Amino acid sequence: xxxxxxxxxxxxxxxxxxxxxxxxxxxxxxxxxxxxxxxxxxxxxxxxxxxxxxxxxxxxxxxxxxxxxxxxxxxxxxxxxxxxxxxxxxxxxxxxxxxxxxxxxxxxxxxxxxxxxxxxxxxxxxxxxxxxxxxxxxxxxxxxxxxxxxxxxxxxxxxxxxxxxxxxxxxxxxxxxxxxxxxxxxxxxxxxxxxxxxxxxxxxxxxxxxxxxxxxxxxxxxxxxxxxxxxxxxxxxxxxxxxxxxxxxxxxxxxxxxxxxxxxxxxxxxxxxxxxxxxxxxxxxxxxxxxxxxxxxxxxxxxxxxxxxxxxxxxxxxxxxxxxxxxxxxxxxxxxxxxxxxxxxxxxxxxxxxxxxxxxxxxxxxxxxxxxxxxxxxxxxxxxxxxxxxxxxxx
Amino acid sequence: xxxxxxxxxxxxxxxxxxxxxxxxxxxxxxxxxxxxxxxxxxxxxxxxxxxxxxxxxxxxxxxxxxxxxxxxxxxxxxxxxxxxxxxxxxxxxxxxxxxxxxxxxxxxxxxxxxxxxxxxxxxxxxxxxxxxxxxxxxxxxxxxxxxxxxxxxxxxxxxxxxxxxxxxxxxxxxxxxxxxxxxxxxxxxxxxxxxxxxxxxxxxxxxxxxxxxxxxxxxxxxxxxxxxxxxxxxxxxxxxxxxxxxxxxxxxxxxxxxxxxxxxxxxxxxxxxxxxxxxxxxxxxxxxxxxxxxxxxxxxxxxxxxxxxxxxxxxxxxxxxxxxxxxxxxxxxxxxxxxxxxxxxxxxxxxxxxxxxxxxxxxxxxxxxxxxxxxxxxxxx
Numbered sequence: 001x002x003x004x005x006x007x008x009x010x011x012x013x014x015x016x017x018x019x020x021x022x023x024x025x026x027x028x029x030x031x032x033x034x035x036x037x038x039x040x041x042x043x044x045x046x047x048x049x050x051x052x053x054x055x056x057x058x059x060x061x062x063x064x065x066x067x068x069x070x071x072x073x074x075x076x077x078x079x080x081x082x083x084x085x086x087x088x089x090x091x092x093x094x095x096x097x098x099x100x101x102x103x104x105x106x107x108x109x110x111x112x113x114x115x116x117x118x119x120x121x122x123x124x125x126x127x128x129x130x131x132x133x134x135x136x137x138x139x140x141x142x143x144x145x146x147x148x149x150x151x152x153x154x155x156x157x158x159x160x161x162x163x164x165x166x167x168x169x170x171x172x173x174x175x176x177x178x179x180x181x182x183x184x185x186x187x188x189x190x191x192x193x194x195x196x197x198x199x200x201x202x203x204x205x206x207x208x209x210x211x212x213x214x215x216x217x218x219x220x221x222x223x224x225x226x227x228x229x230x231x232x233x234x235x236x237x238x239x240x241x242x243x244x245x246x247x248x249x250x251x252x253x254x255x256x257x258x259x260x261x262x263x264x265x266x267x268x269x270x271x272x273x274x275x276x277x278x279x280x281x282x283x284x285x286x287x288x289x290x291x292x293x294x295x296x297x298x299x300x301x302x303x304x305x306x307x308x309x310x311x312x313x314x315x316x317x318x319x320x321x322x323x324x325x326x327x328x329x330x331x332x333x334x335x336x337x338x339x340x341x342x343x344x345x346x347x348x349x350x351x352x353x354x355x356x357x358x359x360x361x362x363x364x365x366x367x368x369x370x371x372x373x374x375x376x377x378x379x380x381x382x383x384x385x386x387x388x389x390x391x392x393x394x395x
Numbered sequence: 396x397x398x399x400x401x402x403x404x405x406x407x408x409x410x411x412x413x414x415x416x417x418x419x420x421x422x423x424x425x426x427x428x429x430x431x432x433x434x435x436x437x438x439x440x441x442x443x444x445x446x447x448x449x450x451x452x453x454x455x456x457x458x459x460x461x462x463x464x465x466x467x468x469x470x471x472x473x474x475x476x477x478x479x480x481x482x483x484x485x486x487x488x489x490x491x492x493x494x495x496x497x498x499x500x501x502x503x504x505x506x507x508x509x510x511x512x513x514x515x516x517x518x519x520x521x522x523x524x525x526x527x528x529x530x531x532x533x534x535x536x537x538x539x540x541x542x543x544x545x546x547x548x549x550x551x552x553x554x555x556x557x558x559x560x561x562x563x564x565x566x567x568x569x570x571x572x573x574x575x576x577x578x579x580x581x582x583x584x585x586x587x588x589x590x591x592x593x594x595x596x597x598x599x600x601x602x603x604x605x606x607x608x609x610x611x612x613x614x615x616x617x618x619x620x621x622x623x624x625x626x627x628x629x630x631x632x633x634x635x636x637x638x639x640x641x642x643x644x645x646x647x648x649x650x651x652x653x654x655x656x657x658x659x660x661x662x663x664x665x666x667x668x669x670x671x672x673x674x675x676x677x678x679x680x681x682x683x684x685x686x687x688x689x690x691x692x693x694x695x696x697x698x699x700x701x702x703x704x705x706x707x708x709x710x711x712x713x714x715x716x717x718x719x720x721x722x723x724x725x726x727x728x729x730x731x732x733x734x735x736x737x738x739x740x741x742x743x744x745x746x747x748x749x750x751x752x753x754x755x756x757x758x759x760x761x762x763x764x765x766x767x768x769x770x771x772x773x774x775x776x
Contacts, residue, residue: 016702016707016709019401278774292774295768295771298767298771298776299767299771301770301774302768302769302770303718305770305773306715306718306719310691310695310715310719311691313695313698317400317698334690334691337687338687338691383680385683386679386680386683386684387679387680388683389687390679393659393683395659395662395663395673395678395679395682
C-alpha cells in the first residue's frame with residue numbers, strides 16, 4: 001500500500017529522551033539495565049521456584065541502587081525522584097516480577113515513611129542498613145478482614161507503661177518471611193476512626209511475631225508473601241513511627257509513591273513483554289511469512305505500542321508534577337489505574353501472538369501475564385482508584 | 396487541569412482565556428442554529444480575524460500574530476467550546492490545512508494574495524486532496540492538470556472537502572504527469588471561477604461545515620499558481636500531515652474536556668432514586684474512567700506537541716496521539732450520551748451532536764487503520 005508515509009522516512013530508531021530525564025538518568029538507566037540483565041535475569045527461572053535470594057538486596061545496596069533518591073546523610077545517592085522511576089523501569093529487565101516487587105517494597109513502600117516520619121535513631125537503625133541492603137523491610141497494612149478498606153484494620157496496639165503490646169494479624173505481606181522489620185499499621189484508639197491508627201517499627205524477631213505461612217499465588221512467584229500473626233508482641237514506645245493517631249494519614253501518603261512506582265513498573269514490564277513478542281513475531285513464520293507481517297498482527301502491535309506510550313506519558317507527566325512538589329492524588333490514581341490495565345491487556349495480547357508457545361512456561365510470556373495481573377489489585381484495586389478519582393471531583 | 400501544563404506557558408494561558416471568552420460570547424450561542432442550517436456564516440471568519448485568531452502562528456510580515464504552533468494549539472483546544480464540530484472544522488481547515496502549505500511553499504506573491512487575505516478573513520481557503528477514488532491512498536488520485544500556454548487546464552473531482560462550498564481558493568492536489576504517483580503530483584492554488592462546481596454533502600455529524608464535492612471542468616489555472624515544485628506535491632502533503640493529525644488530537648482533547656465537564660455537572664444536578672446521579676457508584680466510576688481517558692489523551696498529545704514544536708519530527712508520537720485520542724473521544728461521547736439517558740438522545744441537548752461529531756475522528760486525517768499501518772512500519776513490521 002502506498003501511503004504518503006512511505007515517501008519520507010524519519011529516523012524511527014532515534015532514541016529520544018523524555019524531558020524529565022537528563023544524561024545522568026540515562027547513564028543510571030544503562031547501569032541498572034546491565035546489572036539486571038547480567039546478574040539477575042539469568043536466575044529468574046530458578047527464582048520462580050525458590051523465591052529470589054537475599055543477596056539481591058546486599059548486591060543492590062553495594063551498587064547504590066537501594067537509595068537512589070534517598071538523602072546522602074543516610075547513605076543514599078541523593079538523587080531526584082526521577083532516579084527512583086528509572087530503577088522501577090529498569091528492574092523489569094530482571095524478568096522477574098516478584099523480585100521487582102520485593103525491591104520496591106524495600107525502596108518505595110517501607111522506607112519512605114521511615115525517612116519521612118522517623119526519629120534520627122529509627123533512621124540510623126533501619127533506613128541506613130536498609131539502603132545498604134543489610135536489613136530488609138516490609139510493610140504491614142492488609143489484614144485478613146481489611147484490604148482496600150483500611151479503616152477496617154483490627155490489629156491493636158495497647159500502651160502498657162513505656163511499651164505497647166500488639167495483637168493481630170497481617171496478610172499478603174511482601175518480604176514478610178525475609179524481613180528484619182515491619183512497618184506496621186495498628187489501631188491505638190478503636191473509637192477515633194481515621195485518627196485512631198498508629199505506625200510501629202516492629203522487629204521481625206521480636207517474641208510473638210509469627211510467620212504463619214508462605215502464601216501460594218497466581219504470579220509473582222519469586223517474591224515471598226506472608227501471613228503474619230502478632231501475639232502479645234511488646235515494643236518500646238520508641239518504636240512508634242511518626243505521630244500517635246496519624247498512622248492512617250502517614251500510610252495514605254506512602255501509598256501515593258507506591259502507586260507511582262507500581263505504574264512505572266507496569267509500563268516498563270509491558271514494554272519488555274512487547275519487545276520480546278515483537279522479536280518473536282519477526283522470526284516466527286506462518287503461511288510463508290513472518291507473522292508480524294500479517295496486517296492483523298501488525299495492527300495488534302500498533303495498538304499495544306500506543307497504549308504503552310499513553311501510559312508512559314501519563315506516568316512521566318504525573319511524576320513530573322509529583323517531583324515539583326504537587327501532590328496529585330487524582331493523576332497518580334489515573335496513572336496507576338491505566339498502567340495496570342494496559343499492562344494486563346498487553347500481556348494477554350502477547351500470549352495470543354505467541355499462540356501455543358505463549359501458553360508454555362518456556363517462553364516467559366505466561367509469567368508476565370500472571371505477574372501483571374496483580375497490579376490491578378495491589379496498592380489499591382482498579383475500583384478503589386476509580387473511587388478516589390471520582391471523589392476527587394466531588395462526585 | 397493545572398493551568399500551567401508543559402509545553403504551555405503563561406502567555407499561552409492568557410491567549411486561552413481571551414480566545415475562550417470570544418468563542419463563548421460570539422460563537423457558542425449560535426452553534427445549534429448553525430448545525431440546523433448546515434452552514435455557519437462567513438462572518439465567523441472576519442470576526443475571528445478581527446481578534447487576530449486566524450494568523451496566530453504566522454509571521455507579522457504576512458499579517459499574522461508572530462506566534463508559534465503552541466498558540467495555534469491553544470486555539471484548536473478552545474474552538475471545541477463552540478460545541479459545533481462543523482464550525483470548528485471549517486475554521487480549522489482554513490487555519491491548519493489550507494494556509495500552512497502557502498506559508499511554507501508559497502512564493503511572495505502567493506503569500507500576498509492568499510495568506511494575507513486568509514489571515515484577514517477576506518478569503519477563505521480549503522485543501523483539496525481526497526477524491527472519490529482516492530482517500531487514504533493518496534498516490535491513486537486522478538484529477539489531471541494538462542499543461543497549456545501560460546498554465547494548466549484542470550479536470551477531475553475532489554470530495555469530502557471542508558469549506559468546499561464557501562472557499563475562495565482551493566489548495567488542490569493534481570496529477571501533472573500521466574502516471575501521477577509519488578513524483579507526478581503537484582499543487583495548484585485554484586480560485587473559484589468558471590468550471591469550478593461545488594455541491595454540499597450531508598453528513599452524520601460536523602453538520603455546520605460545508606463539506607463538498609468539487610468538480611473541475613476545463614478550469615484554467617495560470618502557471619504562477621503552482622505551489623511548491625512541479626511534480627513534487629507529495630512533499631507538500633507530507634509536510635503538513637503531522638500538524639493536521641496533531642491538530643485533530645488537540646481538538647479531541649479539548650472536546651473531551653468540555654464534554655466531561657458538562658456531563659459531570661449534569662450528573663451532579665440530575666436526581667434519580669433519591670440522590671444525584673453522581674452519587675451512584677456506577678456513574679461515579681464511569682466518570683472517573685472518562686476523566687482518566689481525558690488526562691491520558693492530554694499527556695500523549697502534549698508530549699507529541701512538545702516534540703513537534705522542538706522539531707523532532709515525531710511521526711510515531713503523533714500517529715499514536717491521533718490513534719488514541721480519536722477513538723477515546725468517540726467512546727467518551729458515547730458514555731456522556733449514556734449518562735444523559737433519554738435526554739442524551741434528544742437534539743435539544745448537546746450530547747447527541749457531540750457523539751456524531753466525534754465519530755469522524757477515527758476516519759478523517761488518516762483513518763485508525765492507516766495510523767496502525769504507519770506504526771507497524773515504525774516497528775519495522
